[in-house]
Amino acid sequence: MTTKKLGxxxxxxxxxxxxxxxxxxxxxxxxxxxLANSFDYIGADDSFGEASWxxxxxxxxxxxxxxxxxxxxxxxxxxxxxxxxxxLNQCVSSSFAARGQDIPFFGLYGACSTMGEGLALAxxxxxxxxxxxxxxxxxxxxxxxxxxxxxPLEYGAQRTPTAQWTVTGAGAAILAREGPGPYVTHVTVGxxxxxxxxxxxxxxxxxxxxxxxxxxxxxxxxxRSPGYYDLIVTGDLxxxxxxxxxxxxxxxxxxLAGRHNDCGLLIYDLEGQDVxxxxxxxxxxxxxxxxxxxxxMRQGLWKNLLFCPTGALHSPTTAYQGESxxxxxxxxxxxxxx
Amino acid sequence: MTTKKLGxxxxxxxxxxxxxxxxxxxxxxxxxxxLANSFDYIGADDSFGEASWxxxxxxxxxxxxxxxxxxxxxxxxxxxxxxxxxxLNQCVSSSFAARGQDIPFFGLYGACSTMGEGLALAxxxxxxxxxxxxxxxxxxxxxxxxxxxxxPLEYGAQRTPTAQWTVTGAGAAILAREGPGPYVTHVTVGxxxxxxxxxxxxxxxxxxxxxxxxxxxxxxxxxRSPGYYDLIVTGDLxxxxxxxxxxxxxxxxxxLAGRHNDCGLLIYDLEGQDVxxxxxxxxxxxxxxxxxxxxxMRQGLWKNLLFCPTGALHSPTTAYQGESxxxxxxxxxxxxxx
Numbered sequence: 001m002t003t004k005k006l007g008x009x010x011x012x013x014x015x016x017x018x019x020x021x022x023x024x025x026x027x028x029x030x031x032x033x034x035l036a037n038s039f040d041y042i043g044a045d046d047s048f049g050e051a052s053w054x055x056x057x058x059x060x061x062x063x064x065x066x067x068x069x070x071x072x073x074x075x076x077x078x079x080x081x082x083x084x085x086x087x088l089n090q091c092v093s094s095s096f097a098a099r100g101q102d103i104p105f106f107g108l109y110g111a112c113s114t115m116g117e118g119l120a121l122a123x124x125x126x127x128x129x130x131x132x133x134x135x136x137x138x139x140x141x142x143x144x145x146x147x148x149x150x151x152p153l154e155y156g157a158q159r160t161p162t163a164q165w166t167v168t169g170a171g172a173a174i175l176a177r178e179g180p181g182p183y184v185t186h187v188t189v190g191x192x193x194x195x196x197x198x199x200x201x202x203x204x205x206x207x208x209x210x211x212x213x214x215x216x217x218x219x220x221x222x223x224r225s226p227g228y229y230d231l232i233v234t235g236d237l238x239x240x241x242x243x244x245x246x247x248x249x250x251x252x253x254x255x256l257a258g259r260h261n262d263c264g265l266l267i268y269d270l271e272g273q274d275v276x277x278x279x280x281x282x283x284x285x286x287x288x289x290x291x292x293x294x295x296x297m298r299q300g301l302w303k304n305l306l307f308c309p310t311g312a313l314h315s316p317t318t319a320y321q322g323e324s325x326x327x328x329x330x331x332x333x334x335x336x337x338x
Numbered sequence: 339m340t341t342k343k344l345g346x347x348x349x350x351x352x353x354x355x356x357x358x359x360x361x362x363x364x365x366x367x368x369x370x371x372x373l374a375n376s377f378d379y380i381g382a383d384d385s386f387g388e389a390s391w392x393x394x395x396x397x398x399x400x401x402x403x404x405x406x407x408x409x410x411x412x413x414x415x416x417x418x419x420x421x422x423x424x425x426l427n428q429c430v431s432s433s434f435a436a437r438g439q440d441i442p443f444f445g446l447y448g449a450c451s452t453m454g455e456g457l458a459l460a461x462x463x464x465x466x467x468x469x470x471x472x473x474x475x476x477x478x479x480x481x482x483x484x485x486x487x488x489x490p491l492e493y494g495a496q497r498t499p500t501a502q503w504t505v506t507g508a509g510a511a512i513l514a515r516e517g518p519g520p521y522v523t524h525v526t527v528g529x530x531x532x533x534x535x536x537x538x539x540x541x542x543x544x545x546x547x548x549x550x551x552x553x554x555x556x557x558x559x560x561x562r563s564p565g566y567y568d569l570i571v572t573g574d575l576x577x578x579x580x581x582x583x584x585x586x587x588x589x590x591x592x593x594l595a596g597r598h599n600d601c602g603l604l605i606y607d608l609e610g611q612d613v614x615x616x617x618x619x620x621x622x623x624x625x626x627x628x629x630x631x632x633x634x635m636r637q638g639l640w641k642n643l644l645f646c647p648t649g650a651l652h653s654p655t656t657a658y659q660g661e662s663x664x665x666x667x668x669x670x671x672x673x674x675x676x
Contacts, residue, residue: 004467005418009442011468052659080343081527088653089427091447095530095651099664104347104527106455107651107666109429109445117444121459128466129342130349148655189419189442192433313433313445315426317486321390326437328445 004127007221009214010188011120013127016338018179020133021072022290025060027142027168030287033268038291040067046143046168054088057141060170060283061086061097065137068172068290072133079103079174080131083122085114086139086282087166088148093139103135112207112236113190113311114138115171115286116330120187123332126177133177139170140281149200149316162202164238164264164280165273171286173294182297182305186333188218192313194326200312200319204241204264204277207310210327211237212248215308218331226259230302233293235285235309235329236264238278263288263309285309297336305334342465345559347552348526349458351465354676356517358471359410360628363402365480365506368617368625371606376629378405384481384506392426395479398508398621399424399435403475406510406628410471417441417512418469421460423452424477424620425504426486431477441473450545450574451528451649452476453509453624454668458525461670464515471515477508478619487538487654500540502576502602502618503611509624511632520635520643524671526556530651532664538650538657542579542602542615545648548665549575550586553646556669564597568640571631573623573647573667574602576616601626601647623647635674643672 006012023040031042041063048059061084069076082101084094085108098105110117118136126134143153145166151157175184193210211234219225226232226249237245242262249256263285264278289307296302309332314325344350361378369380379401386397399422407414420439422432423446436443448455456474464472481491483504489495513522531548549572557563564570564587575583580600587594601623602616627645634640647670652663 003469005469014467054655054659085447087428089655090425090449090651090653092651092653092656095664095666096656096661099530099532102529105530105666106459106527107447109423109447111428121444121463124463124466124468125459128462128468129352130462130466131341131343189444191440192437192443194437313428313430315428315430317392317427318430318434321392323434326433328433328443 009217010186010221011124012186013123013184015127016183016185017123017126017175017177019173019182019294020176020179021068021174022294023064023067023071024169024171024287024290025064026287030167030169030267033273035267035292038295053141053143054092057093057139057144058096061093061137061139064170064172065135068174072174074133076101076103079133079135081106081125082135083108083118084137085109087145110328111311111313112280112282113309113328113330114282115289116309116332119184119332120189120330122175123184123187126175134175135172137172138282138286140166140283142166142168145281159276160201161276162240163276164203164278165275166281167267167279167284169283169287171283171290173290182334182336183338184332185335186222188214188221188331190214190328190330192326192328194324196324198324200325203280203312204238205244206312206325207327208237208241208244210329211245211308211310214329214331226254226256229304229306232256232260232306234262236280237262237310238264240277303336307332307334347555348524348559349462350524351461351522353465354521354523355461355464355513355515357511357520357632358514358517359406359512360632361402361405361409362507362509362625362628363398364625368505368507368605371611373605373630376633391479391481392430395431395477395482396434399431399475399477402508402510403473406512410512412471414439414441417471417473419444419463420473421446421456422475423447425483448666449649449651450618450620451647451666451668452620453627454647454670457522457670458527458668460513461522461525464513472513473510475510476620476624478504478621480504480506483619497614498539500578500615502541502574502615503613504619505605505617505622507621507625509621509628511628520672520674521676522670523673524560526552526559526669528552528666528668530664530666532662534662536662538663541618541650542576543582544650544663545665546575546579546582548667549583549646549648552667552669564592564594567642567644570594570598570644572600574618575600575648576602578615641674645670645672
């Protein structure tokens with residue numbers, strides 16, 4: 001068999017799976033941002049009819065999956081596998097959303113990189129010959145994340161200038177072994193990178209080195225240069241992390257600016273929406289990918305996209321124990337043609 | 339291509355990956371139990387030289403992976419992928435253990451079923467043509483789990499009769515595309531099953547229906563009967579959950595007793611070690627598999643083994659919010675011959 005592994009970190013899909021359906025569900029604030037038109041459902045009050053923020057997040061995930069299945073024209077029962085994850089302790093948004101869905105289930109934890117991890121595993125599984133259809137769904141919710149990672153909203157805590165705003169959003173993608181595209185052609189799976197950042201209110205700085213390493217590995221493994229892509233879009237580095245990423249490449253003599261953007265910058269109006277350094281959370285890049293980015297590809301805006309979700313793999317406990325914040329980034333190459 | 343999917347939930351590996359190396363690291367109590375001889379390293383005081391239980395758990399995971407790599411005769415740099423998970427919030431034992439390991443990383447959350455999820459994904463990835471080697475490592479630690487899920491040990495809380503004891507243990511397995519076996523031949527991926535059990539001190543009852551559904555699916559998908567296997571070993575149903583599983587099959591006219599055992603029953607002396615219903619935690623079935631079970635297969639004790647880790651996908655938050663405990667079980671068929 002021809003190897004489908006390129007270099008150290010990249011899987012090259014022999015028969016690239018097609019993104020057959022994609023949808024998202026977001027909160028009120030996201031619906032007031034610049035990408036409003038690209039969202040499938042915008043909640044009126046972020047509760048999504050549920051009695052707790054955690055249940056609201058689970059409801060969003062369920063709805064995003066259901067909308068994506070509808071767009072793919074498939075029932076849940078057609079899915080061979082479901083890959084899902086979120087930020088909550090024990091990934092309960094995902095487990096409770098998948099409960100009753102009747103799909104063989106893989107729970108993932110990759111912090112805000114989970115959409116990339118899920119797309120990678122779904123694509124490799126289908127390309128490996130294991131079934132015809134796979135779903136990927138991830139979420140985050142501002143209110144459940146604040147309560148868990150920082151302080152309950154009622155405390156009215158101040159945010160530092162480097163802080164990012166956790167997106168209330170869920171994104172789902174349905175992959176098919178055969179279809180008209182867009183196609184997942186390559187995935188570069190991240191290694192954990194830790195440059196010793198200890199400020200948990202500065203996730204951009206913690207994750208930028210991981211994005212740099214994964215992008216560098218992707219270019220090396222595939223022999224492509226940044227210029228191959230019409231758009232390189234990181235997950236949620238935000239303003240500061242994006243600057244750091246571009247600066248790291250600049251030191252190598254590579255200019256990303258102009259070709260690089262970040263879902264955390266795209267999803268909000270940074271000046272008008274009081275989000276400091278931008279958006280974050282699993283739902284940030286997931287809702288930008290499944291709306292603005294993939295819709296744009298279908299409209300012919302971009303032919304080759306490199307989608308690079310980033311995650312910070314720490315916890316409040318590790319921070320209390322004085323640990324730094326390990327980062328990870330997965331790069332998923334999506335192309336209009338095989 | 340011949341389909342490698344059997345029925346609704348089962349992946350049949352076309353070229354079954356070989357378990358090239360496996361090792362475990364456990365705590366003092368586990369080292370005093372009946373499987374003592376099957377453990378590669380037994381800690382003297384469960385701290386593993388670290389300043390916190392969370393860091394101790396991470397250290398165990400790192401050591402288990404290192405010992406498994408040694409047995410496989412491979413450096414970490416030879417691993418194409420690492421699949422890892424644990425029970426801690428944000429799966430930090432795994433992230434911090436994998437930091438600096440220089441291996442492309444997939445973080446998993448499947449509660450105590452994680453070893454099964456990891457073996458499934460590692461086997462499918464290699465069989466799919468993506469690389470030659472994959473590592474799987476998972477862990478749990480009694481003290482970090484008690485602090486997080488129940489109460490800090492210092493409170494001296496009473497345990498209910500149905501409670502299980504979280505195993506302090508880490509298990510690692512190295513899979514190779516080619517090798518002399520034992521082989522992972524089939525994986526049946528679980529759906530989430532929730533029968534409404536709300537008692538978080540009765541995990542066996544919450545997980546038994548998931549084990550029943552996955553085993554039933556495995557037999558249906560593969561056309562095998564329980565008699566095909568020399569041993570069917572569930573993850574950590576414990577005494578009560580094991581009885582429930584056997585009873586559920588008995589109602590279908592199928593007798594598992596005599597052929598079925600449970601890692602939660604094997605790892606401790608239930609009468610002498612004050613563990614109530616038995617062991618639990620990701621590290622329970624992982625340390626039993628990577629020692630007693632796989633060593634036994636190598637010694638010719640069993641030819642065909644069905645390894646079925648079970649997980650309870652709840653969190654303290656979902657319990658506080660009155661939710662029931664969703665369960666999952668993955669079945670991994672391991673055979674001495676291809």
